[in-house]
Amino acid sequence: MNKPYTRLDKDNAVVLLVDHQAGLLSLVRDIDPDQFRNNVLALADLAKYFKLPTILTTSFEQGPNGPLMPELKALFPDAPYIARPGQINAWDNADFVKAIKATGKKQLIIAGVVTEVCVAFPALAAIEEGFEVFVITDASGTFNALTRDSAWDRMSGAGAQLMTWFGAACELHRDWRNDVEGLATLLSNHIPDYRNLINSYNTFTQR
Amino acid sequence: MNKPYTRLDKDNAVVLLVDHQAGLLSLVRDIDPDQFRNNVLALADLAKYFKLPTILTTSFEQGPNGPLMPELKALFPDAPYIARPGQINAWDNADFVKAIKATGKKQLIIAGVVTEVCVAFPALAAIEEGFEVFVITDASGTFNALTRDSAWDRMSGAGAQLMTWFGAACELHRDWRNDVEGLATLLSNHIPDYRNLINSYNTFTQR
Amino acid sequence: MNKPYTRLDKDNAVVLLVDHQAGLLSLVRDIDPDQFRNNVLALADLAKYFKLPTILTTSFEQGPNGPLMPELKALFPDAPYIARPGQINAWDNADFVKAIKATGKKQLIIAGVVTEVCVAFPALAAIEEGFEVFVITDASGTFNALTRDSAWDRMSGAGAQLMTWFGAACELHRDWRNDVEGLATLLSNHIPDYRNLINSYNTFTQR
Amino acid sequence: MNKPYTRLDKDNAVVLLVDHQAGLLSLVRDIDPDQFRNNVLALADLAKYFKLPTILTTSFEQGPNGPLMPELKALFPDAPYIARPGQINAWDNADFVKAIKATGKKQLIIAGVVTEVCVAFPALAAIEEGFEVFVITDASGTFNALTRDSAWDRMSGAGAQLMTWFGAACELHRDWRNDVEGLATLLSNHIPDYRNLINSYNTFTQR
Amino acid sequence: MNKPYTRLDKDNAVVLLVDHQAGLLSLVRDIDPDQFRNNVLALADLAKYFKLPTILTTSFEQGPNGPLMPELKALFPDAPYIARPGQINAWDNADFVKAIKATGKKQLIIAGVVTEVCVAFPALAAIEEGFEVFVITDASGTFNALTRDSAWDRMSGAGAQLMTWFGAACELHRDWRNDVEGLATLLSNHIPDYRNLINSYNTFTQR
Amino acid sequence: MNKPYTRLDKDNAVVLLVDHQAGLLSLVRDIDPDQFRNNVLALADLAKYFKLPTILTTSFEQGPNGPLMPELKALFPDAPYIARPGQINAWDNADFVKAIKATGKKQLIIAGVVTEVCVAFPALAAIEEGFEVFVITDASGTFNALTRDSAWDRMSGAGAQLMTWFGAACELHRDWRNDVEGLATLLSNHIPDYRNLINSYNTFTQR
Amino acid sequence: MNKPYTRLDKDNAVVLLVDHQAGLLSLVRDIDPDQFRNNVLALADLAKYFKLPTILTTSFEQGPNGPLMPELKALFPDAPYIARPGQINAWDNADFVKAIKATGKKQLIIAGVVTEVCVAFPALAAIEEGFEVFVITDASGTFNALTRDSAWDRMSGAGAQLMTWFGAACELHRDWRNDVEGLATLLSNHIPDYRNLINSYNTFTQR
Amino acid sequence: MNKPYTRLDKDNAVVLLVDHQAGLLSLVRDIDPDQFRNNVLALADLAKYFKLPTILTTSFEQGPNGPLMPELKALFPDAPYIARPGQINAWDNADFVKAIKATGKKQLIIAGVVTEVCVAFPALAAIEEGFEVFVITDASGTFNALTRDSAWDRMSGAGAQLMTWFGAACELHRDWRNDVEGLATLLSNHIPDYRNLINSYNTFTQR
Structure with a gap:
């Protein structure tokens, strides 16, 4: 009845960076900003280092949510970049899902802002479709600890695995x-x- | 074995505001009062905005528990308003359950004061009857974090989904x-x- | 797959107060002492008020663990009082289990010091024997929050319901x-x- | 050797609101945003209620610091509004000081963002010039508690009185x-x- | 340049209990309610035990601030009881000051709700008139830690001594x-x- | 559907101390260092006291991770000591697994640094192979509470039991x-x- | 107007260990017990290492306050040991003051339990008599942070220097x-x- | 009686970076490591940006304290670099003081590890010699908050001004x-x- 041990495999994993946009980042208050910025860049570097296919997406970036962190764009110049025209759940965007399926990978490493929406919604949808979902909790941020705890409970209850970038790096490296x-x-x-x-x-x- | 992804649907959801009364509000100490008041009003505005049927109920409002927040009454002048004569679990009040069933909705968005009683009791009862229950954790308050954590554990273990008003708004809006x-x-x-x-x-x- | 809604029933519940002894109380640091003392006495008063059969037990009270809180002895002069000669898990003491079974009740309301031992051990054993176990988390104390969180995880995972004395009072009163x-x-x-x-x-x- | 009791006097006080700008507000992390917004608006309402002369100032509002909170502009349409072209310490701006001196008041009630700069700098300068300075600590915000504590120590050591908006309201009302x-x-x-x-x-x- | 060591003397001290009223108590959030209630009653018992003259006062007790804690009235049936008709600073009430001066004591032991107003205002005024002021910090409560810290800074800077009830008891007992x-x-x-x-x-x- | 009550049995348990190395210890910030050092030594003493077979392992101890705590080496001079040449998950090291299996025990008591890697990886792998895994949470440390909470969620979800050294000692002693x-x-x-x-x-x- | 820089001098300092008794230690809740025990022993070792004259004193050790930590007795078998028959302020005990004066030292390094009484009282009295007082804050403990902060404010305001054992060791060693x-x-x-x-x-x- | 307003002046200030060494940095636990590293580098960049003379010093860098952060060395290749052979208080090292005096500046901006020793000792000594001392509190770290608070009290009481790097940057820039x-x-x-x-x-x- 326990969750089986699904182990991250660098040949079977894709990284999804969801809505790390300048405006949304100012909403993140469950992690200190120096720490959070570092964690997001660490996850990006991890993706680069392990040569994992990486997909970037933004929500309404022409509005107050603001532009994607320029560092992420610079690190992944050739990555699929889905500027969603309005879908809040990235999984509701056909291009996003198509980009994921195009990689042929079954393990999704996902992080984003804010946790209970931009991370949880696609995570839950992906699990329904049979993907193995690994949420990078320390590269995902939200309004406060209460919100985060609610989001973690929902995602974990649905079968997502909660990991941090360092744990993921170690599991990928072996x-x-x-x-x-x-x-x-x-x-x-x-x-x-x-x-x-x-x-x-x-x-x-x-x- | 995981909980399936039950997604909030604005055509299938009803909002239950349980016992947000002046006296009981003074018991809430797991969330700062400015924040809590804001969250409760946000949930009410959400219900209004998405035109969700909304049901108000109070516990013993002639006694020390005090009157319902007047803002809630003002926002929902035509909503069913069940002033329970004594039942602590709102689900034990036939009018309350009838009002819910009259909406024909299967998804219950619930918040109240205090979390482990006014929210947890009807939440647990509703799940038993087959409803999908979404607890709005940040519009529900109680004595302290230890009490809240116990209540969340009980509700989540029984199948309730823990969300915040912002997450619910986003999932409803799509x-x-x-x-x-x-x-x-x-x-x-x-x-x-x-x-x-x-x-x-x-x-x-x-x- | 969720835990069913097991509701406290005053005709089917017994209260177990485990090892609230003067020495052991000095080990409790996850709850402030004024608050903890109040919670323990509240649970005792609750037992009295609802006329629930109540069982007292102590661990090695002749040694440094010290005497039971005198207020508890005074409140329940006729309650079974099992001074365990050495068993750490009260459930390993035949008299304790016999006293419980003698009540004919199936719901155990349990609290004690320290949480991960004096509460968790009998709680886990009782669940194995088919009892419905309700842990009163705020009348149970231990060394620190990390220890408490570990104990809660173990007990909840095994099927115990985590409640506080106020929630229990409300569920019993109806x-x-x-x-x-x-x-x-x-x-x-x-x-x-x-x-x-x-x-x-x-x-x-x-x- | 102690500071004498300087009591706020509504006939001798002016309110200075320094740099409560949209961009700078996102830097405030020592107070929860719901609480902070409420405190700032409370101070503004206090100024209005007691008919205290009020002076608004902003730093570089054409740049990323962003516009003043529109609510403040709306509340004080006729107040002196000094959009500083570059001076970080508002006291370095002649118009700001002139506006203060024009009121003829000797008691400065000051709040702003961020505490250690926009509040502390003019507070320290004003004390040097013989004004009585009352810092409204809960309507002033900054990066974190460590920064706030440093700023308080500097201001208090220089002779400023630390108050909150509620205390100020009570002292003014008598x-x-x-x-x-x-x-x-x-x-x-x-x-x-x-x-x-x-x-x-x-x-x-x-x- | 340091504050001299002014030692509490049971023959020269009077206890002032300011505005411990049912409504105002609900505003206190910098100390847990069980702990705060205990501290207030401990200070009252201390006054009784050392036979210190004790003065009770309330602010606007006919309105929402509510009645004085009944336990305090019961403990000091013959104490001067000044129900202030409107003065926020108790020191602005002539009867209150007269009652203090009638005791002939020079040391004021003061506690109240809320700290930055009901305690700080009379404390500051009393120091100006040459009294030695001892604030019982743990029997005085207010909205949050930030407010308390501001109030302490103001009172300490003016020459008040910050003590807790236990420290006061020990210094009085010798x-x-x-x-x-x-x-x-x-x-x-x-x-x-x-x-x-x-x-x-x-x-x-x-x- | 609940986890069954698996009780620690001193005749069936082996202790695994994973990577308590001088360098890695400096990464531990979710537990105070005095407390953590004490907990690790307590677990080691526990192993000694109950004469449990104990296995030591280190990760890359010639590099910056540094040497094993000398106290552990001294306590278990004859214990299997597996200095892993590179495997991050100790379970990937055949000698480590062989040493465990050689004991014939089915219960693994495990602690290490850092929790989400050195503890979680072998814990998850061992559960897959049918071992009963008891994580000693207070003798396992990591970067911060967020990381720890993620790791606990993953391990508990997979079937590990979370205990502390004191709870384990009591369950072993009976x-x-x-x-x-x-x-x-x-x-x-x-x-x-x-x-x-x-x-x-x-x-x-x-x- | 600032405090002058009074530097600890190993030829002019005496260490006072006040009331580190088994019973009183259980009252200390502003510092974790592992940490506190370590700090007290560190201060004792420091005294030994720098060969500073050391004086031990206890309050009412025949009663519930309990015996002095045996480790302290063992470390300083020949130190003056003043078991005070009742004086709460050690400075009120003539033997204690005589023992201090007999050393001829002018710098007092003091620590004890509880901070606001056993440390603060003699510290304040000693300053009055012209001694230079260094409070070792981390080897002094009390009920909670609020109490500690009050005590620090009183001692610092009177001229005591607040240091920790590590700072004292470094200043003594040079x-x-x-x-x-x-x-x-x-x-x-x-x-x-x-x-x-x-x-x-x-x-x-x-x- | 208040401290006068001493304003940082970029033509009169020198920056002292004391003992930011790899080993000592692992002792810092009152600030999160990502944040602390960022603050230290920010202060270094500030010194560079304002072209302030900067002096580096280390304590015993051949031993466990370890090497200076390489980034600091790289930023200030031509700065005086005083590797102290043993003096704990940098002010006891003649070369260090000579280097400071050689700049002809009267304002010392100082930060280091650990706060109560490497920062406080030279800060206190410099004040005695008539320098104006500005402690950069967020680029100075130590064991825990209790230690930091003690150190701040000592330094502030002696006349040091507590600032953060951002406040200093703003005051220097004007x-x-x-x-x-x-x-x-x-x-x-x-x-x-x-x-x-x-x-x-x-x-x-x-x-």
Whole structure:
């Protein structure tokens, strides 16, 4: 009766970045802004590093929701970019779903703003269609903790797996020996404590 | 084994506002009062905006529990108003259940004070009778976080979906194009950060 | 697949107060001591008010765990009192289980110190034997929130219902008309905010 | 050696609202947005109610800082409005200081966004020039609590008095008998708990 | 330049209980209600125990502020009771000041609701007139921590000493040998952790 | 449909200590370091006390992750020690799994750093293979509460039981009479409040 | 007008440990017990390491307050030990003051339980007599943060310097070169994060 | 009697960065690591932007304290770099003080790790020598909030001004017109919310 152990597989995963737009970001108050910005960029770097197909989408970006974070556009110049004309649930946008299905992947790694809408709605819809959904909780933000807790309960109850970018990176990488340098760089760039460890280590051992 | 994705449908939903009374409101300490008042009024405006049938009920309003928030009465002058003579669980009141069934809707959007009693009891009873229950967690309040967490666990375990008013509004609306102005007004009136976005946007683009 | 709605029934419930001993109480740090003491006494008063059979038990009370709160002994002079000689899980003590079974009740309302041991162990054992278990979370305390959250997860996952004393009182009472005075007194004695409401109400209406 | 008791006097006070602009408001994270918006509007209503001269100023409002909250403009259509062309410290703007001095008042009631800059800078400068400065702490916001605490320490150390809008209203009003209706309306409009008290009171006594 | 050590002296102190009224109590949110009620009653018991002259006052008790806590009236049936007809600052009421001066005491122990008004205003005024003011911070409550911190800063900066009821009791008592039984009873009645210590101690030593 | 009550059995349990390395420990911020260190050592002492087979493993200990806590090595000089050459999920290391299976135990008591990776990955894998998994949540640490909550949700959803070291000790011990001295020593060494109880008890009763 | 920089001097300082008794320790809730115990032992080790004269005192240790922490007695077998027969303020005990004056030191390093009484009272009295007082805030505990904040305000306002044990150790030591090994050991024994740094450092550099 | 308004002046200020070393950074737990790293780099960028003379110093960097953050070294390749051989208080190092005095500046902007030692000690010493000291509180970190609060109290009491990097930047810049682009870039690089404002603004106005 328990959820089975569905393990992230870098050959079977696609990353969905939903509505990380300048205006919507100002609504996020369940995570400190320095931390949240770092988490979103970390997830983007993760997608890049593992060469996962990545899909960008925005909601009504001509209005107050504002433009997508320019860093995301710059990182994925060739990614499908679906500027939804009005659908709140990205899954209601045929182009978005088509882009996902075109990758042939069955595992969806999803993050967005705000959690209970831009993340939860497509997550729930995707599960209904048989996808395995991994919500990156720390790259998804919303108004406050109460809202987040409600959203997590709904998504988890429906079968989504809640993970953070670091956990996803580790599950995708599997073994440090696949590329020590690469993973260490990803971690060093987004985990100050880990960067400190590496700096000290290098200093102490390179003498 | 997961809960299926039951999506709010504005043609199939009714809103239940349970015991938002002046006295009981003073018991609510798991949400700041400015925030809570705003959330309750937002849910009421949502019901109005989406033209959802709405049912008001109170517990023992002649006693210390006090009168219903006058704003709710004013917003729904023609709504069924069930002043329960004593039943703590609104579902134990035949008029209340009859009023719900008279709408012919299968989705119940419910909020009230206090969460673990006025919301949880009818929510649990309604699920038993086959309704789909959506608890608006941020328009429901109680004594403290520990009590709320217990109540959420009980309701979620029984099959209720935990949502907030903003998530419900978005799921009901489906597509901004259905009415940009209307939804934006609802959000602007109840989300200061969103109001700021709109104010800046209008200023910058109307030059 | 959801838990069914099991409703507390005053004709079918027994209250178990487990290890509210002077020494163990000093370990409780997930709830403020004024609040916790009040909650425990409220639960005891509830048991008294609804005339629920009540069973007291202690763990090793001759040692550092210390004596049972004297107020509990005084309230239930004739209740079964099982001073366990060593069993940590009260359910491992035959007298305790026998006392419960002797009541013929199927619903167990349980609270104790500390949550993850003195409450969780008998709760889990009782569920295995087919009892319906209601944990009174705010009359149960432990070392810190992390420990509590772990214990709740374990108990809820096993089928226990998490409630607070106020929710239990309301579910047992069903209808204010059964005894307005009695329930109001119980609430007034243990909920300062409610007491204030009653005081103001009486002053304003008795003029 | 203690600060003397300088008491707010409605005949000697002017209100300064500094940089409550749409963009800057999104930076405020030491107070919840519903609460903060309410506090700012309460202070504005207070100024109106006590007929205190009020001065509005903005920083760089043509840029990303965005427009002043429209509600403030609407409430004070005839107030001096100093759109500072660049000075960060409003006191560095001659028009702002001239407008203050033109009122002939010696007590400055000041609030703004962000606390450590838009409030603290003019507050410190005004104290140097011999004004009595009252900072309305709950209508002033900034990035986080650490920043706020630093700013409070600096302002208090320099001689500013830290007050909230409610305290200021009470100190200005002195005696309920001056106008029961007026003060009650101000409080009812901005303190949900007080509004509840009034609603219950009216219901109970008007029967 | 430091504040001198002004020590509470039971022969020179008077207790002022300001506006602990049913309605105003519902505004207190910087302290949990169980804890706050306990603290207020502890201060009252302290006044009784040390036979300190005690003065009660209320603000507008015929209106929504509601009646004084009945327990306080009952404890001090013969104390001066000044029902202020409108003055917000109790010190503006001549009867209140006269009652204080009639005691001939120079040390004022003051607590009330809400802190920044009902406590701070008379505290600041009393200091101006040369009284030594001791604010009982834990028997004084207000809307939130931000408001409290502002009020404390203002009172402390003006020369008030911030104490809690327990600290005041200990400073007044000076030496356990003056009355072990009496002080222990006061502490046991209002500090659950201390009560536990005594219960265990008595059990272990009375064998 | 509930999880059955799987009870820890000292004859059927093995303890897995995963990656408690000096560098990784600096990443733990969801538990205070004094508390976390104490919990880890408590779990180790528990393993020793109950003579449970114990397995140590480290991730990349030649690099920045750093050496295993020396106290753990010292406590279990003869325990299997698997220094994983690169596998992030310890279960991907054949030696680790072999060491577990060699014990013949079916219950895995697991703790590590960081929770969502070093604990969750092997926990999920072990459940898939039919082991009963008990996560010691307070001896497992990670970056922040949000990450921990996500990890707990994933593990609990998969069937793991969340416990703390104290709960585990009590469930393993079953009855104080099995060894009063031994259990009391374990608790006294790692629970300051319990140590205080014992110290007072001994003083009072040994007179 | 500022406090001058009074620097701790190991040749001019005495350590006062006030009422760290088993019963009173159970009252401390403003600091987690693992952390608090560690801080108290760290301060004791500091006193030992710098060979500072140390004075122990207890309040009513034959009663519920319980015995002094045995570790403190063991560390300072020859220190003056003043078991006060009843004086709450240790400074009211002539033996205690005499013991301090006998050391000839002018700087008092003081910590105790509870902060607002056992620490604040002698601290305030000592300042009056011209001593320089350094309160070790993290080795002093009390009921809750509100009480602590009140006590700090009173002590700081009277001229006490608020420090923690680590700051005091560093100010006393002045220069690592005076004894690298000794200070490192003190820090390693009481700061887990520092211990980790040392463990990693040694591993990396001793290869 | 108040502190006078000492205003930061870019022609009279020097920046001191004290002990931001990899090992010591792992001790900082009163600020989230993403936020802290950002604040430190923001302060460094501020120093660079305003061309303030900047002095770097480290404590015992050959030992476990570890190397200075490489980013700081890279930003200030020509700055005085004082690797202190053992002095804990940087002011005890003659080279450090000489480097400061060589700048001829009277205003010290200081930040470091840990606050109560590496920042507070030189801050207090510098005030004694007549410097004006501005502590950048958000680029200074330490073990926990209790330690920070103690350190702030000591420094503020001695006359230091507590500021954050953003406040300092604004006070140094004085007027946006001095360089709109430059200041906006500094803010955009280190305040995600401000960056969002600029991104939206540019998008909306560049159409």
